[in-house]
Amino acid sequence: MRDNLILRVTARILIPIIILFALYVQFHGDYSPGGGFQAGVIFSSAILLYALAFGLDTAAKVVPNQALIATASLGVLLYAGTGVVSLFFGGEFLNYSLLADEPTTGQHIGIIIIELGVGLTVAAIMLLIFFTFARRILN
Amino acid sequence: MITDILTGVFVSLGCTLGLIGGLGMHRLDDFYARLHAVGVTDTLCSFFILFGLALQTGLSFVTIKLLLIFLFLLFTSPAASFSLANNAWQWGLRPKGTNSEPVSSFNKDAS
Amino acid sequence: MKHTISLGALLFALWVLLSGHLEPLLLGFGVLSVIFSLYIARRMDVVDHESHPIHLTFKLLKFWLVLGKKIFQANIDVTLRILGFKAVEPQLIKLKMDQTTDLGKAMYANSITLTPGSASIHMEEGELYVHTISRQGAQDLFDGDIADIIPHDKTSSDTGANQ
Amino acid sequence: MNLLLVAASLAIMTTMALALARALLGPTIFDRILAVNMFGTKAVLLVAVFAFVSGRPDVLDIALLYSLLNFVGVVAALRLVERGKDYADHKKPEINKDGSNP
Numbered sequence: 165m166r167d168n169l170i171l172r173v174t175a176r177i178l179i180p181i182i183i184l185f186a187l188y189v190q191f192h193g194d195y196s197p198g199g200g201f202q203a204g205v206i207f208s209s210a211i212l213l214y215a216l217a218f219g220l221d222t223a224a225k226v227v228p229n230q231a232l233i234a235t236a237s238l239g240v241l242l243y244a245g246t247g248v249v250s251l252f253f254g255g256e257f258l259n260y261s262l263l264a265d266e267p268t269t270g271q272h273i274g275i276i277i278i279e280l281g282v283g284l285t286v287a288a289i290m291l292l293i294f295f296t297f298a299r300r301i302l303n
Numbered sequence: 304m305i306t307d308i309l310t311g312v313f314v315s316l317g318c319t320l321g322l323i324g325g326l327g328m329h330r331l332d333d334f335y336a337r338l339h340a341v342g343v344t345d346t347l348c349s350f351f352i353l354f355g356l357a358l359q360t361g362l363s364f365v366t367i368k369l370l371l372i373f374l375f376l377l378f379t380s381p382a383a384s385f386s387l388a389n390n391a392w393q394w395g396l397r398p399k400g401t402n403s404e405p406v407s408s409f410n411k412d413a414s
Numbered sequence: 415m416k417h418t419i420s421l422g423a424l425l426f427a428l429w430v431l432l433s434g435h436l437e438p439l440l441l442g443f444g445v446l447s448v449i450f451s452l453y454i455a456r457r458m459d460v461v462d463h464e465s466h467p468i469h470l471t472f473k474l475l476k477f478w479l480v481l482g483k484k485i486f487q488a489n490i491d492v493t494l495r496i497l498g499f500k501a502v503e504p505q506l507i508k509l510k511m512d513q514t515t516d517l518g519k520a521m522y523a524n525s526i527t528l529t530p531g532s533a534s535i536h537m538e539e540g541e542l543y544v545h546t547i548s549r550q551g552a553q554d555l556f557d558g559d560i561a562d563i564i565p566h567d568k569t570s571s572d573t574g575a576n577q
Numbered sequence: 578m579n580l581l582l583v584a585a586s587l588a589i590m591t592t593m594a595l596a597l598a599r600a601l602l603g604p605t606i607f608d609r610i611l612a613v614n615m616f617g618t619k620a621v622l623l624v625a626v627f628a629f630v631s632g633r634p635d636v637l638d639i640a641l642l643y644s645l646l647n648f649v650g651v652v653a654a655l656r657l658v659e660r661g662k663d664y665a666d667h668k669k670p671e672i673n674k675d676g677s678n679p
Contacts, residue, residue, distance in 0.1 A: 168389060169537060171652065173520035174382035176460040180451050181375075182645055184425050187447035188432050189638070191440065196635035206642065213649045214458055216656055226457045311581050314626075318588035320493065321619065325595030327496035328615070334607050335535065335545040336504055337599070339492050341615045342530030344592065347489040352585070352622050356629055359578075364434040368637045371431070372625060372644050376618060379648035381527035383614050388535035388545070390655050391607040398504055398545055405508035405543045408556055432638075 168217070175217035182210035190283045193275070200279035204286025211291055220298055229295065232288045239285030246277050310355045317351030324348060334391055335398040338384055345380040349373060417461050422452050473565035480563045485529050488551075492530040495547055505552040509542045509561070518564065525560050582630045586623055593619045610654050617647035 190203035215223035247258040260274025261267035320343055327340030353373045357366045429444040430436070455461050494500045513519045519542075523534040526544055531551045536543035546552040555561075593616050600612035621644045628636035 168386060169516055170382050170385045170520045170523055173516055174378060174648075177378065178645065178648070179458065179460055180421060180425060180455045181428065183451040183454055184428060184447055185432070185642065185645065187443075187450065188429060189642070191443040191447070192433060192435075195435065196638050198638065206646070209646055209649050210454075213652065214460075216649070216652050218458075226454070307578055310578070314581065314585045317622075318585050318592075320489070321592040321622075322588060322595075323493050323496055324615070325592040327492075328595055328599040328612065330496055330498075331502065333504075334605055334611065335533065336502065336547060337608065337611060338527075338533040338545070339530050339547045340496060341611060341618075342527070342533065343489055343492050343496070344615055345618055346485050346528060346530060349618065349622060352589075353625060356625060359629060360634075364431065365634045365637065367431045368634070368641060369625065371428075372621060372637070372640050375641065375644040376621065377528070379644065380614075380618065381524040383648050383651045384527050384611075385523060385534055386652055386655055387607055387611055387614070388533055389537070390659060391605070392536045392543070394607075394659075396605060396607065398506055401504045401506040401545070405506045407508050407510075409549075409553060432641075 171217050175213050179210050179214055182213070183207060186210065186287075190279065191276070193279050200282030201286050203279075203283040204288075205290060207283070207287040208290035208294065212294055215294070215298070220295070220302065224295060227291060229292070232292050232295075236285050236288035236292065239281040239283070239288065242281030242284070243278055246274055246281070250274070306358045310358045313351045313355030313358065317348045317353075317355060320344065320348035320351065333399040334396060335388065338388060341380075341384065345376060345384075349376050418452060418456065421455065421461055422448050425451055477563055477565050481525055481528070481560075484560070484563075488529045488531045491551070492547060495531075500548070502547055503549050505546045505549055507544050507546065507552050507555065509544055509555060511537075511540055511542050512561070513564065522561065522564050525564065526555070529560065579630060582626055586626045586630065589619050589623045589626065593623070606658050610651060610658070613654070614647065614651045617643065617650065621647070 186203045186206035189198035189206060190200060193199035193203075211223060211227055214226065246260060246263075250259045250263060251257055253263070255261070258274075258278075260278075261270045263270035263273050324340045324344030327343065328337055331337050331340055350373060353369045357369045360366050425448045426444060429447060430441075433440055433444065452461075491500070495502050511519055511522060513522055519537070523537065523542055526532050526534045526542070531548060532544055532546040532555060534542050534544050544552075544555060546555065596612045596615040596619065600609045600616065603609055621640045624640040624643065625637060628634055628640065
């Protein structure tokens, strides 16, 4: 499998599609099955395919560990931040009806931001787990 | 009504092919031969079933999704088969009932 | 750059087809998603004329039609062999590959795999090892059954040069 | 119409069962992964048929996704086998000089 040409060609074609699909699942959580968690896992599987086809080091260059840690933290920050902001508007934690004048608009904005936070964190953490274990096996 | 009948015909054909492929998994006697059984279920069987389903909806986003499913299967299944076969070959598995090394034409040996 | 734009257009079309919602909000998310996908794809260096053969579009259409017909016939053949109406006589052969680019080689090997009754199993420089289920199928491959329908990718080197 | 689709899903499930039997029987690890690959393809079709039986076309997204990820799964499983050759049921076969199996 070291020099599997077909795997590389197929991965080249599929990876952008899988990433786009992950983002589609991310943003259509309220219309069809899906949401942040699923999107994060799908995204990380795209990078995983890249690592399997082109090697772990190449993949680690595309998504450096520092960026992953930062992304995971950013996701949690988004989630918690949305909750705290709704506290400032005088509601309960994560009561995002208050994020806009109209409660439904506020809920819409709130759910999109929350899902984004979940998606970012899940994608980053999945990749961190994968890289950690894969490196341990290699050494 | 006519589309219902067509759907029925196509889906049944697809299912039959799938069952034959599943049977082939047990009737064919080594890994490399079974690749061909999987080839049957991956191509024409999927096509018949998805095409039969697509007839039900006419031209809509659902049809396009069915087409996309078929396209993705068409792209991924040969790559998966090749990866498997290539791994098996490099691991040292050799097909049963053939020359041990590949021949480049049939003219020399008439076996 | 040309290939990035065409990949972007393709991805956006895919987004609209998947989504089916034409509201400005979701289309906006679509644009952002396409840009992000392109960014990752550029970082991964997976965008080039090989992953995205725009220069072959029309030839590809004909190729798919002919291949589809061959797949159909091969399916019937293999079905008969599985059910025992015809003999299973496995063959191991190697074929010369004239294709120069990675994409051409991959298309050749994948077409062989997609046609039931023949599966490519190994690739060595310029040679493809193929396992077929019948002697007739093997002879057809020797006669260039599949090789003749692969679009010639000679233009691809030109496209690569003037980028 | 629904009856036919239910029958179709039963047929697909039978095929999946046949594939699963091959996955359990082996004999080599490659047979097993091949069977799992086929199981995955059939699962995609089953989900597609299910979407029509239940009248919820948005379920098709799952089929779409599974058709993409099934491939990643097979490749990952192969990587594992490649790494630990003895995960395969038989020890790596000794290949004779002429390339034939013992």
